[in-house]
Amino acid sequence: MVISEKHKIIIAGIGPGGEGSMTREVWRELEVCDTIIGYTVYTELMKPYFPDKEYLSTPMRREEERCRLAFEQAGMGKRVVMVCSGDAGVYGMAGLMLSLAPEYPECGVKVVSGVTAATAGAAVLGAPLMHDFAVISLSDLMTPWEKIAKRLLLAAEADLVICLYNPASRRRSDYLRRACEILMTVLEKECICGVVRQIGRDGEQAEVMTLQRLREYPADMFTTVYIGNSQTRMINGRMVTPRGYPAERAE
């Protein structure tokens, strides 16, 4: 698809941490754009690097408004980058933007991917996602808890490594405990797990622990959680899932 340079919107994931976690393509799009739009926390992160851009934002929970702002600005002939944390296509703004795009046929939209928290946090812990895995959000803001609980149970039965986004918030302080209790109906309580807080930012913390200990872990909204599969091991303090199943090796 050819998108004219005018009326162009880039939806860009800026990675989970500092500017180092941004891709070179996203950086270049920020360099050449007129306007940067995003949730305030992320636009503030960009200002020191791109002080001469126009910045626009809307608060949390005002996502549709933020998207329409992007289309309106692009409709005025500006080149717009909408920034999201991590990857724009993983619990980010890409879906809503593309759902609204048919209302703004004069605008061209391109998604540019970034490093999502699942892989960035995995690198801090070691290599937990080396084999098949599931990414599941514990937020029940837009998904009923019964659906989340079923996904957890089936992912554990499938022996997938599980990465949890949004494991807790002020309102949902016991959700990680509830998730662990569901997982413990299938998994051993000694199953190797890991947590990373503030990935790539000041105060980054990581810890490897058992599922039993994870159940008591005080996660917050800046935590990403990993539950190993049956093969996951702790090696030199790191969480490592082997690439395959050597004992049952097919060839």
Next chain:
Amino acid sequence: MVISEKHKIIIAGIGPGGEGSMTREVWRELEVCDTIIGYTVYTELMKPYFPDKEYLSTPMRREEERCRLAFEQAGMGKRVVMVCSGDAGVYGMAGLMLSLAPEYPECGVKVVSGVTAATAGAAVLGAPLMHDFAVISLSDLMTPWEKIAKRLLLAAEADLVICLYNPASRRRSDYLRRACEILMTVLEKECICGVVRQIGRDGEQAEVMTLQRLREYPADMFTTVYIGNSQTRMINGRMVTPRGYPAERAE
């Protein structure tokens, strides 16, 4: 963990495509290192950008040898970057490197994450991974097919979006068909799916189609495949999964 600059090995994902898909941190590590080690395809990609580095590689299937080479070079006091396609921690070299690390206590190993094919291909297709998803490899080289089949079935029952890596090879030309037939025991044959070939490279191709059509799709080893969940739609030719389940909205 503090890693001395000497005897240091960085395991870096270079993204799935050109240099634009590399993070700024990975680029800087390549700039300051002495030696770049990797599968030949990836070391060749680096040479035009970093012509003055020492390059070492081993062929496909010689992964352990490649890892030991990295530790030996670092043990000689060189600063080494091992490059992997996509993210080093998703079917990459990070797991094997960390498993061997205890044999080389003089070396410090750091994993630096990159953009994995799942999210990069998703950006090309639209926004298929906006909600909970599973990443499953169809390669049965190190995992028995029965295990893969079970994971496919449970992921579909969990209504997870599914991203398939390694959907086919010369030896496994019918594996995507077999996977689709398993998925069709649970999913509607009109379920929205997508494929991307050569993500971020010359000849990149993407197509959105039904599960029924996907069953006949001639995937190759350069293809990444996406199977939507019950909410996934085609919007303006793109594959989009909504962020939540508005009809069942919890609050």
